[in-house]
Amino acid sequence: MARLTPLSRERCLDLLASVPVGRVVFTMRALPAIRPVNHLVDGDTIVIRSNLGTGLASSATADGAVVVAYEADVIDLERRTGWTVVVTGAARLVLDEERLNRYEGQLQPWVDDTMNCVIGIDCDLVTGYELGRAG
Known part of the structure; x- marks a missing residue:
């Protein structure tokens, strides 16, 4: 049997910085949308690149x-261990x-598309x- 253990903010940000890919969740036409993106962590900011024509980039503004x-997460399916950060x-x-x-x-884009803007996500x-594993 496995056990879920809460992580500190510092540990969460360290884990997030240890992986190159996560998922951003935003609202598009009043519905939730999820996109996989590569990222970097700079202090208390997650940085991603996007296209100004996409749903997230057209919603993001300078005033936040x-x-x-x-x-982002890492899960070992065989051992049933890992972590998740939101x-x-x-x-x-x-x-x-x-x-x-x-x-x-x-931050180099992984997809063959125009990435003409950078978005910072505050870690509020x-x-x-x-x-x-328990025990």
Whole structure:
């Protein structure tokens, strides 16, 4: 039997930074939408790249008017162990030239599509759990 153990905020952000891919959850036409994306963690911000024509990028603004969730995990199906982290926060376009250039250099898109904007997601609410063997 397995046990779920809550993780600290610091441990959650460390785990999130240890993997290159997660899923962003946002609202598109009043319905939940989920997209897999590659990311990086910069302090208390998750950084992703997107296309200004997509649902998330067209909703995100410089003042952080759109709230999203971001989730990443690693699960070992054979051992039934792993972890999951969920971050909820405001998503906004990164407009600062210095940060924009740095993020564009560090975060290369995995898909063959135009990624003409960078989105920062504030880590306002951070929760996570480790799935481990009991005893």
